[in-house]
Amino acid sequence: MFLVHLWNYIRGYVIIIAKGGGIERFINICTRRQILLWDIARKDSNSVVMKASLRGFMLMRPAARKSGCRVRIIKKCGLPFFLHRFRKRRGFKVGLFFFAALITLFTSMIWEIEIRGCSRDVAEQIMKVLDDQDIGKGSFKMGIDPNRIAADILLNVDDVAWAGVQIQGVKMTISVQNIIPRPEVVDEDQYCNLVAERDGLITKIEVLAGTLKVKEGDTVTKGQLLVSGRLESQYPEFGTRNVHALGKITARTWYDIKVPLSYEYTKRIRTGRTHENTYIRVLNMKIGLFGNRNAFDLYDSVSYDRTVSGPFNSEFPIGLTVEKQYEVTEKKVKLTTEEAEALALKNARLALSKELSPDCRVLDERVNILKSETGDTCLELILECEEDIAGKEPLGGD
Amino acid sequence: MKRVKKGSDKGEKSDRSILSIGEKLAKLFELPPDLFGNRPKVTAVGRGEVLIENFKGIMDFEEGMVRINTNNGVIKITGSGITIREITSEAIIIGGKISNIDYDA
Numbered sequence: 384m385f386l387v388h389l390w391n392y393i394r395g396y397v398i399i400i401a402k403g404g405g406i407e408r409f410i411n412i413c414t415r416r417q418i419l420l421w422d423i424a425r426k427d428s429n430s431v432v433m434k435a436s437l438r439g440f441m442l443m444r445p446a447a448r449k450s451g452c453r454v455r456i457i458k459k460c461g462l463p464f465f466l467h468r469f470r471k472r473r474g475f476k477v478g479l480f481f482f483a484a485l486i487t488l489f490t491s492m493i494w495e496i497e498i499r500g501c502s503r504d505v506a507e508q509i510m511k512v513l514d515d516q517d518i519g520k521g522s523f524k525m526g527i528d529p530n531r532i533a534a535d536i537l538l539n540v541d542d543v544a545w546a547g548v549q550i551q552g553v554k555m556t557i558s559v560q561n562i563i564p565r566p567e568v569v570d571e572d573q574y575c576n577l578v579a580e581r582d583g584l585i586t587k588i589e590v591l592a593g594t595l596k597v598k599e600g601d602t603v604t605k606g607q608l609l610v611s612g613r614l615e616s617q618y619p620e621f622g623t624r625n626v627h628a629l630g631k632i633t634a635r636t637w638y639d640i641k642v643p644l645s646y647e648y649t650k651r652i653r654t655g656r657t658h659e660n661t662y663i664r665v666l667n668m669k670i671g672l673f674g675n676r677n678a679f680d681l682y683d684s685v686s687y688d689r690t691v692s693g694p695f696n697s698e699f700p701i702g703l704t705v706e707k708q709y710e711v712t713e714k715k716v717k718l719t720t721e722e723a724e725a726l727a728l729k730n731a732r733l734a735l736s737k738e739l740s741p742d743c744r745v746l747d748e749r750v751n752i753l754k755s756e757t758g759d760t761c762l763e764l765i766l767e768c769e770e771d772i773a774g775k776e777p778l779g780g781d
Numbered sequence: 782m783k784r785v786k787k788g789s790d791k792g793e794k795s796d797r798s799i800l801s802i803g804e805k806l807a808k809l810f811e812l813p814p815d816l817f818g819n820r821p822k823v824t825a826v827g828r829g830e831v832l833i834e835n836f837k838g839i840m841d842f843e844e845g846m847v848r849i850n851t852n853n854g855v856i857k858i859t860g861s862g863i864t865i866r867e868i869t870s871e872a873i874i875i876g877g878k879i880s881n882i883d884y885d886a
Contacts, residue, residue, distance in 0.1 A: 414868050422864060424865075425864075431842065
């Protein structure tokens with residue numbers, strides 16, 4: 384029944400009032416002429432209210448004349464009459480057109496890119512490949528060939544065995560399969576020596592192949608031969624044989640750094656005055672709002688993003704970026720000797736930690752305060768470490 | 782003359798009999814009787830709606846009363862707030878709070 388009502392609404396219908404004596408006759412004639420009538424109700428002794436389709440109303444005139452009824456429209460209902468009201472409104476039509484155009488425009492763009500099946504580094508490389516081709520959020524789907532993107536990813540990104548690109552609606556999904564790295568194979572035919580990679584005092588020796596040239600407790604300098612890949616025979620008539628020297632030479636090494644002490648330190652102090660700048664972010668564009676400025680000469684700024692999130696974990700490419708500026712004043716602070724030393728030590732440790740090789744173990748730490756003739760004071764930090772200093776060097780000659 | 786007499790004779794006979802030939806056949810083969818003939822079929826579900834199929838036309842439509850002409854005579858339906866929900870050449874649906882469905886009214 385609901386469907387019938389809906390259909391009637393879409394086609395449009397009229398509520399009419401029929402007056403006169405032969406209303407029953409009128410209804411019978413209408414019925415015989417296939418004019419659909421519904422919701423017929425008696426209003427008073429000589430009038431009846433009913434509903435009829437538009438087509439039915441057109442065919443009703445002869446029936447009314449025949450039965451001596453007078454038919455009058457009370458109300459016009461349905462979609463055609465509803466739309467008729469907007470016929471003269473140009474803004475409405477323009478709006479409708481713009482709405483359709485915007486829907487078409489926005490659904491032909493890519494709004495989301497998902498990369499799966501790989502680590503963050505690989506994903507960044509893939510993003511770079513996409514950037515090189517100007518593909519990103521907001522680019523049109525029309526000019527994008529998924530097969531070409533997949534081919535480009537395979538060409539430009541290492542460690543990818545397979546790449547698939549799918550565009551579903553406004554979402555682009557890139558799935559990749561990582562290559563399992565090839566295990567490192569020691570090529571036994573590649574003859575080599577082991578040499579010291581840095582100065583040190585040898586503490587432990589493990590040799591798997593080759594002739595040992597040093598012993599525990601020796602001090603070695605950088606580049607010194609530790610294990611030779613040339614095997615000498617006990618009897619000179621047998622000659623020598625070359626091998627791929629293998630081994631682990633653990634040695635104690637020292638790292639040192641000198642940092643000048645300074646008793647003055649500029650401290651940035653927040654004054655407590657803040658200013659907020661707000662930007663609207665659409666895709667990658669930032670649109671500054673009215674009233675954005677750099678309020679202070681010296682300031683620290685902290686900015687954070689807010690993204691509008693949609694349903695199903697999706698993010699819309701629009702959001703707000705709020706930048707908060709804190710006014711600061713710079714103040715020179717005199718440090719005591721202890722404070723200056725602590726600061727220098729912190730800096731020295733930070734600088735040295737970049738130099739240390741990843742497998743080394745720090746055993747001891749020494750701090751010296753040195754004074755030069757000119758009166759400057761230096762802090763020296765010495766780290767004593769233990770690490771494997773053996774490095775490969777191809778065997779020359781034959 | 783003879784033929785006319787015979788024809789009228791036959792007409793009289795079928796008028797008098799309650800069942801038409803189609804209905805007799807239907808009864809013989811145990812088919813539903815509403816498949817044949819043009820007898821009215823009155824369906825009432827609850828008391829808010831009555832559906833009448835195989836009707837000839839409406840005779841009277843007053844406040845609280847509607848009379849419908851069928852091949853089996855006139856059916857009168859009374860009640861309060863009687864409306865004709867829908868009317869086509871095959872069926873008529875009468876709505877409202879129905880209190881009586883009278884035959885031979």
